[in-house]
Amino acid sequence: MASVVSRRSQRLREAVLGYLLILPALAVFGVFVFYPFARNFKLALYQTPPFPGLPSHYVGLHQVGQVLTSSNFLQSLLTTIFFVVLVVPAGLLLGLFLAVAAHRHLRGIAVYRIIFSSTVVSSVAVAALVFGTLMNPVVGFLPWLGINPHPPILENTTWALPAIAVMAVWQFLGLSFIIMSAGLSSLPEEVLEAARVDGASSWTTFWRVTVPLLSPTLFFGVVVATIYAFQTFGQIDILIGSQNAAYEHVNVLIYNVYTTLQINGDPGRAAVLSIALFLLTLTLTLVQMRFLERRVSYAS
């Protein structure tokens, strides 16, 4: 009897300790992740009047519909998708290319590996300033190369977004290289050798063996790259800003959330946009999982 009681009390003690240990993290998540996430759904139902100082009032789903059908939102959505299309494939393919080139035991290869992964430490501000200078019409190297559109690249409605994308690809390249390299070195060496002995050329081996075996890594890379692209904010804020002529053409969703909240002071609208951004991320991740999973799970 005594032992039953003591075992029960021991269990209880273990459970209490468990809750105590997760409490600090849970408290932070509760206040700064779950609560604000949930509150977005409430904020979305309240409209902020155009004049400061007046209380916001309940409008229900009216505002949601209004925002989601506004040309501002649709343009923003298209811009975001266009940006993702510019960044994700380029960032991943270049990373894969460099990783394949560096996947060899050669003299000095460690130096190349550090160089290729180096952009992973560049912050958005650093990347923005580096590329801002390169694309500056006065300072720049582009005029020297004969590339000098009017208006200048970063104020040009056609070229501003691709320019930001180039910068994003450069900045993402380090991470992409690291991910692809790790994937390559986890491949079973002997299977690739078997392909060579079985008569496959390097080209065939790459496409028929390496790429299929690498698909879990590629899948991971696509998800990471997409999320990275969705979160590109600082470059736009630093290099273009809301006063720029090209602003409308680089106004990706996340930047839209920021300007709506901070510049226009409209938390209701910003909340709707946040939810849209979240749902878009979630959907894309789920779709990618479903779509790619079939190709990924070669083991069973």
Next chain:
Amino acid sequence: MAQIVFDQVTKRYGDVRAVDDLSLAVGDGELLVLLGPSGCGKTTALRMVAGLEVVDEGTVAIGDRVVNDVEPRDRDVAMVFQSYALYPHLTVAKNLEFPLRQRGVPKEERERRAVDVARTLGLEPFLGRKPGQLSGGQRQRVALGRAIVRSPKAFLMDEPLSNLDAALRVQTRADIVALQQRLGTTTIYVTHDQVEAMTMGHRIAVMDHGRLQQVAAPQELYDRPGNSFVAAFLGSPGMNLIGGRVAVEAEGGTAIRTAAGDVLLQGAQASVASHHEQPVVLGVRPEHLRISPGGALEGTVLLVELLGAETQVICELADHSRVVVRQQADQARPRLGEPVRIAVEPAAVHLFTEDGSRLEEKTAA
């Protein structure tokens, strides 16, 4: 089909000579076993034939052609890897077809040949499965199938049975021998398992530290080991090696004087060790030792191991070296710690120099 010739082949990894001055010819249609302890360079030698490692010195030839600078895919050899190295994303059928596809064999013929091979190996029910859904033995057979499906000039097998359980290993061993016999394809078979080597090889090449020690037919290797390494490596347990010196006795006989007693030599053996006081190593297999009151060597029983049909008696000699005596299970077993005398069968004695090479008997001429 072709012979494979290593001519003074060396392969280095940094300071390690993984393969050191290897010269060896594998005959057309022969099944040659490359045997040696782990790390002795067997895999490296095999991979140089496949073209997966660059040859540092010497030449490797397949057929009449030196292949040092030929790409693996142009060598027309098939390899069975220790890990099997199946394509995990392809079905069994596609795995079998892969080498044919690279050679541009039309689809229908590919499929026909894959099914044929699968039938031979009892893999037909699994053609639609992926390697992840197969047992170890089935995977092993797919790896074999992938090698035989394209009728290459040679098979290269790197410890293909080491991942199987004991019973399956014995079974598959026989299957591979039968298959090789039927196809008559030149085969190099790498293993560290001497039982596999003895039962499978037409000839066995023994390696140690990158160097070829001896190459001979299995029985010959066992009966006349070329040096003390081969003597000790083959057999389970291997040959007992006892240090001593030649003693040419006054009455004309020759003996080996060891710390545990004098072993008299007979006939041809005696002719080997003519040089008085010459240091030698005496080798004798466990089955050629007997516990017997009149035995030449003196020792103490350390351990008695019962193996069912046989018993192994491990004795310690005066110089703390150990010898193993094998006897039938029905013979009287000595007790632990008991002092015993051990008799040596004179005709079965091998003699080696101190550095291990065999002292050849002079044939009575």
Next chain:
Amino acid sequence: MPAEPVSDAPGAAAVLPAEGAVPRPQGAAPGEAHRPTPRAGRSRRRLRLVARYLLLTLGALVVLLPVYLTVVNSLLPEPALAHQPPYLYPSHAQWQNYSTAWVGGHLSIYLRNSVIQTAIIVVGQLVTSILAAYAFAFLRFPFRRTLFLLFLSTLMIPFEVTLITNLDTITSLGWYNTFAGLTVPFLATGFGTFLLRQAFLQIPRDLQEAAALDGYGHWRFMTRVAVPLARPSVAALAVFSFLGAWNQYLWPLVVTGNNNAVRTVQIGLKLLVGTNVSSVNVTLAGTVIAVTPLLILLIVFQKQLVRSLTAGAVK
């Protein structure tokens, strides 16, 4: 394949030297006529090697060119920036650009702030992650699975989505423009908890039982056994947290006010653009200053960094 029965051992051996270690294959150097000149093959290999190095170097140039030009520009005097053709190396380096950026751009304050902010976040994330991961790996309590999934779900919610309310919360707590406001929202991480839990699960249960028999309570087991054993993962998480914290941009931008009390270096860089001190060369000097600590970090901790960034990439 013609299944022609081929001579077995003795027959095969007949054509071959059958005795002892083969001294040299008979008819050595077989097929002299067919031997391709070894030199041709070797030079082909060498050519391929050279091509690969060229490719690697080209890639390195593309990656490094922007950085290199930044360093060059950061050393040029202002009028030289607009020179055509552009200078490809700083022929008369003007080092005072760096002191101007450092002093005029208040970089020393910003860097100090960044160090404090990053240290708080890294230590905080390590502590909360270790505690929670230990609980999820070693303790049994009701709803453990559900709670773990809840932790993982935070990975699905981008921080930007919580921006609006977090700003309100921080303001109403009176934390606007303080280190608390800058760091507290990031003191826990679902990714870190996941990473360390994986590491803890690698530790055999037997070890915990053995330690319990030795009188180790959970606390001592965690600090003396579990954490030391999981050190590679802990280090990986530390590097990962460092990188994330140091490079934060959006949150420091909205939560710091118009004075330098807690502004981080990333915001400082933005401010270098278009303030009085700023001319492009000085801004770029500031950029170089801001990124240098991280480059050193990369070179020293490359392994840990790679480990943290690829958790999940490889099965």
